[in-house]
Amino acid sequence: MATVTNPSTASTGSLTAKALREATFTAVMTFLMFVLFVGLKTDQNMRNELILVPRWGLLAIFVIIAFVGRFAMVAWLQPWRTARKAAKDAAPAQTTDAGFVKRNFSKLAILALVLYPPIILSLFGAQGSLKYIDNFGIQILIYVMLAWGLNIVVGLAGLLDLGYVAFYAVGAYSYALLSINFGFSFWILLPLAGILSAFWGIILGFPVLRLKGDYLAIVTLAFGEIIRLVLINWQDVTQGTFGISGIPKITLFGIPFDASPHGFAKIFNLPMSSAYYKVFLFYLILLLCLLTAFVTIRLRRLPIGRAWEALREDEIACRSLGINTVTTKLTAFAIGAMFGGFAGSFFAARQGFVSPESFVFLESAVILSIVVLGGMGSLTGIAIAAIAMVGGTELLREMDFLKHIFGPDFTPELYRMLIFGLAMITMMLVRPRGFVGSREPTAFLFERKNVSGSFTKEGHG
Amino acid sequence: MEYFIQQLINGLTLGSIYGLIAIGYTMVYGIIGMINFAHGDIFMLGGFAGLIVYLLIMTVFGGAPIAVALLCMLIVAMAATSLWNWSIERVAYRPLRGSFRLAPLITAIGVSIALSNFIQVTQGPRNKPIPQMVNSVYTIEGISISLKQIVIVIITVALLAAFWYIVEKTPLGRAQRATEQDRKMAALLGIDVDRTISITFVMGAALAAVAGTMFLMYYGVIVFTDGFVPGVKAFTAAVLGGIGSLPGAVIGGLLIGLIESLWSAYFTIAYKDVATFAILAFVLIFKPSGLLGRPEVEKV
Amino acid sequence: MSAMASTMNNDAILKVEHLSMRFGGLMAINDLSFEVRRGEITALIGPNGAGKTTVFNCITGFYKPTMGMISMQQKDGKSFFLERMADFEVTRDAKVARTFQNIRLFSGLTLLENLLVAQHNALMKASGYTVLGLLGFKSYKDASKEATEKARYWLEKASLIDRADDPAGDLPYGAQRRLEIARAMCTGPELLCLDEPAAGLNPRESQELNKLLRSIRADNGTSLLLIEHDMSVVMEISDHVVVLEYGQKISDGDPAHVKNDPRVIAAYLGVDDDEVETVRHEVEEGAN
Numbered sequence A: 001m002a003t004v005t006n007p008s009t010a011s012t013g014s015l016t017a018k019a020l021r022e023a024t025f026t027a028v029m030t031f032l033m034f035v036l037f038v039g040l041k042t043d044q045n046m047r048n049e050l051i052l053v054p055r056w057g058l059l060a061i062f063v064i065i066a067f068v069g070r071f072a073m074v075a076w077l078q079p080w081r082t083a084r085k086a087a088k089d090a091a092p093a094q095t096t097d098a099g100f101v102k103r104n105f106s107k108l109a110i111l112a113l114v115l116y117p118p119i120i121l122s123l124f125g126a127q128g129s130l131k132y133i134d135n136f137g138i139q140i141l142i143y144v145m146l147a148w149g150l151n152i153v154v155g156l157a158g159l160l161d162l163g164y165v166a167f168y169a170v171g172a173y174s175y176a177l178l179s180i181n182f183g184f185s186f187w188i189l190l191p192l193a194g195i196l197s198a199f200w201g202i203i204l205g206f207p208v209l210r211l212k213g214d215y216l217a218i219v220t221l222a223f224g225e226i227i228r229l230v231l232i233n234w235q236d237v238t239q240g241t242f243g244i245s246g247i248p249k250i251t252l253f254g255i256p257f258d259a260s261p262h263g264f265a266k267i268f269n270l271p272m273s274s275a276y277y278k279v280f281l282f283y284l285i286l287l288l289c290l291l292t293a294f295v296t297i298r299l300r301r302l303p304i305g306r307a308w309e310a311l312r313e314d315e316i317a318c319r320s321l322g323i324n325t326v327t328t329k330l331t332a333f334a335i336g337a338m339f340g341g342f343a344g345s346f347f348a349a350r351q352g353f354v355s356p357e358s359f360v361f362l363e364s365a366v367i368l369s370i371v372v373l374g375g376m377g378s379l380t381g382i383a384i385a386a387i388a389m390v391g392g393t394e395l396l397r398e399m400d401f402l403k404h405i406f407g408p409d410f411t412p413e414l415y416r417m418l419i420f421g422l423a424m425i426t427m428m429l430v431r432p433r434g435f436v437g438s439r440e441p442t443a444f445l446f447e448r449k450n451v452s453g454s455f456t457k458e459g460h461g
Numbered sequence B: 001m002e003y004f005i006q007q008l009i010n011g012l013t014l015g016s017i018y019g020l021i022a023i024g025y026t027m028v029y030g031i032i033g034m035i036n037f038a039h040g041d042i043f044m045l046g047g048f049a050g051l052i053v054y055l056l057i058m059t060v061f062g063g064a065p066i067a068v069a070l071l072c073m074l075i076v077a078m079a080a081t082s083l084w085n086w087s088i089e090r091v092a093y094r095p096l097r098g099s100f101r102l103a104p105l106i107t108a109i110g111v112s113i114a115l116s117n118f119i120q121v122t123q124g125p126r127n128k129p130i131p132q133m134v135n136s137v138y139t140i141e142g143i144s145i146s147l148k149q150i151v152i153v154i155i156t157v158a159l160l161a162a163f164w165y166i167v168e169k170t171p172l173g174r175a176q177r178a179t180e181q182d183r184k185m186a187a188l189l190g191i192d193v194d195r196t197i198s199i200t201f202v203m204g205a206a207l208a209a210v211a212g213t214m215f216l217m218y219y220g221v222i223v224f225t226d227g228f229v230p231g232v233k234a235f236t237a238a239v240l241g242g243i244g245s246l247p248g249a250v251i252g253g254l255l256i257g258l259i260e261s262l263w264s265a266y267f268t269i270a271y272k273d274v275a276t277f278a279i280l281a282f283v284l285i286f287k288p289s290g291l292l293g294r295p296e297v298e299k300v
Numbered sequence C: 001m002s003a004m005a006s007t008m009n010n011d012a013i014l015k016v017e018h019l020s021m022r023f024g025g026l027m028a029i030n031d032l033s034f035e036v037r038r039g040e041i042t043a044l045i046g047p048n049g050a051g052k053t054t055v056f057n058c059i060t061g062f063y064k065p066t067m068g069m070i071s072m073q074q075k076d077g078k079s080f081f082l083e084r085m086a087d088f089e090v091t092r093d094a095k096v097a098r099t100f101q102n103i104r105l106f107s108g109l110t111l112l113e114n115l116l117v118a119q120h121n122a123l124m125k126a127s128g129y130t131v132l133g134l135l136g137f138k139s140y141k142d143a144s145k146e147a148t149e150k151a152r153y154w155l156e157k158a159s160l161i162d163r164a165d166d167p168a169g170d171l172p173y174g175a176q177r178r179l180e181i182a183r184a185m186c187t188g189p190e191l192l193c194l195d196e197p198a199a200g201l202n203p204r205e206s207q208e209l210n211k212l213l214r215s216i217r218a219d220n221g222t223s224l225l226l227i228e229h230d231m232s233v234v235m236e237i238s239d240h241v242v243v244l245e246y247g248q249k250i251s252d253g254d255p256a257h258v259k260n261d262p263r264v265i266a267a268y269l270g271v272d273d274d275e276v277e278t279v280r281h282e283v284e285e286g287a288n
């Protein structure tokens, strides 16, 4: 390691002056930006009229934080970073052999997930583990599945889809309506919901195929909104904003998870607990995720998957090679939508309740950001991003201890989405190419070498 | 017939607001090819700035003539949102310029989420109603036009004229158009590209602030989620008109306003947004680059 | 020209008849007719903006011509009217492949993957339109192996085999040109259209390219139609030259004939005959 030479006193002085200057500028800007929104609060008085409540103290805290933060950044963080970078460049580039963990990452990850419920159960008991299996396990896995599904459209085929949640909704409502009205079981409706979603994927895909880039983005967004608005307004069927409740639970090949004599607990002579159902659901969604991953990995090695990636790189070249880009795009839409539909019907079964609230644009945006943050096309990266984003926000729900610091009025829940948004910005700035920026080739002659992210394109759509 | 003209006037008012927001989308898109998803929330921020200034005038300064109050609201809102958009561009978009195209889109979505929740946290989640600011209504042959509608249309037209002048006739506008065509070449010719882009964000934000203030005045209420729907509608308007085209944005905005009010008047109000989006999809199928957008030639 | 026709067999693989293409007010091609004969290398030359690339775009279905007919006659007798076909069908069914003036590679895919994408249609069939492939049937595995062998053959032929597992975007310019040709050949074409394959190559690379093109014709029986500005390449390898100016044909015949055609010299070369000769010599010396 190269030793970092101490900067001379003269440059330290000028650095401090520079830091002071920039910190002052930032502080002034912060003051001007926040004076209206933080310095003053609109509130209602007894007569329900709006009044202004000043919060100068809070504003002062904001300004001071901005000043100190900026000063620290310019004076200490940036020089440290450049020094570290220089040291890194000076050090000989060493080719580290991929360690055991790295080489077998996916196998280990699957093993860990399979062992997760029993470990949690033994640690926290049946009741205490609910939260961990449901909120952290199932919730994250649903997003992993959705993001992997969208990855086919955005990450592989390079088509920007801002309305993915529509297919999730189609899947959820298909399950909800068909199981309530016709009494079909989950195992019949799961593939059916997938097919219906794929069908809608094609319906949407067909007219928009001619559109390029951002036109495609807005039409997919519009399509997502149309589906949601129809769900809200078509009250005879969907019951509008009230949503549909009492959706039947999933059975384990006919064995229901309830207190009846044929129930799971009775048959296996276990004490009654809702934890079994949750564990069952956990394994089910894990299985669905693995199916998605398996299919995606297989598809990438098939001509259709290669054609998707080629489409992302250069559509015109694709056509010059005799590839029918229309059907290629449609299959991407359809297969991506199908996984959205699977996830949707699982979601409906797990919640027992669906309403249009769950299918707002924000959901599409979150799923898309998981795909991009993970690194387009990379299953591992996307799974990590899903854990970080969804797990992170779930963690924020748990921040009750903050009440002890900020007083009982403090609701951490309120800050959840604010922090979520800020985290999205920060992560993107730190890693614009996502967690896993490189691409794994689908075939090799001599040696499998990952393709650096600087060569891959992101598609025109 | 009277009913129809009445709806036409309502539609034009609404369309003016959409048009003003749409210009911000279209300008930013034209110059850096990015969908600025946070623009709707900038609009909402402008509305809140207007609201706070209004309350300041009414409660702290003991009131003022309506015209003066409105002018103060507009000016402060424009200044505040410009400052915000300038900072946002500096922090969240500029470092990503020239990298991966989807990266700034994602940060923009992040900014959008952060902005609306910032207002929720600092200003509270409830609706913020204000009393009618301007309430005279003129009735001509059975058609009633409220003063606030006239104010909105006049301000929109005045701003558009000023704006058109800036873009077409000033060196700044020339720099913008040059940057739009070829950023590298513009930089080689001595145009400060970063500054030009910053100014574009500032201009877009200022127009959105005007739209936000007028939205507040027109509906008399604002809430932290109000950025989304008008934002999406304005974005739709920009695309409908042909994204990148300034007259297209205005025409798109007016069209969406008209579709919305006429559909609500003659069909069901429930499906008015469905109608808007469906018409957008329909237009794009036949004119893939919008009404006034330059068709993209596929150079082989 | 008439002398030409008698020495060669008359089997035309591609016939362009009365082709016109209008862009708004601009007649990019005006009533153009010419033939490409089977087994030959035909060159299409002309000054910048003459409409050469536009001719290619009409042949390969990227543009729909305003008027005219383009017919393709395959070895087994099947014939196609290319102006009626979609771009991807021209390659898939009529077996006409092309390269682009501005290289269009899949830069994020490896060389091998580029060549596998080019065999899309064959592999698609072998994978049972994805279904059988997804289920892991053996037929796809075999076809996949075969496709890899074909790719290896073309990588070797284009002297790119060492870089088979690198991303295409990482190749130097000359190698990218060769890869694009190899990729087009992987579609199994009967006619290969090359848009300025020698542009930007140094004399050595240019010689290598000539060798590659000749062997494509000799070993694979593919006919070639190429647009070229580099006179040394045109004179050296082509059997037949068509000259275009302002969208119209001004000369058509063997290289010697065209080279001495005063209209061509006046319109296109703009230089004396012997100057062309010296240029050619220089290039050849550079190569040796």
Ligand SMILES: Nc1ncnc2c1ncn2[C@@H]1O[C@H](COP(=O)(O)OP(=O)(O)OP(=O)(O)O)[C@@H](O)[C@H]1O
Pocket: B297, B298, B299, C023, C026, C028, C046, C047, C048, C049, C050, C051, C052, C053, C054, C055, C101
């Ligand atoms: N899609 C298009 N739209 C409008 N004009 C076009 C289009 N494609 C080509 N042109 C015009 O047609 C004319 C012929 O262009 P073309 O590219 O075919 O020339 P070229 O002979 O290939 O020239 P070069 O040697 O420079 O490649 C040019 O004037 C060009 O501007």
Ligand SMILES: [Mg+2]
Pocket: C052, C053, C054, C101
């Ligand atoms: Mg050309």
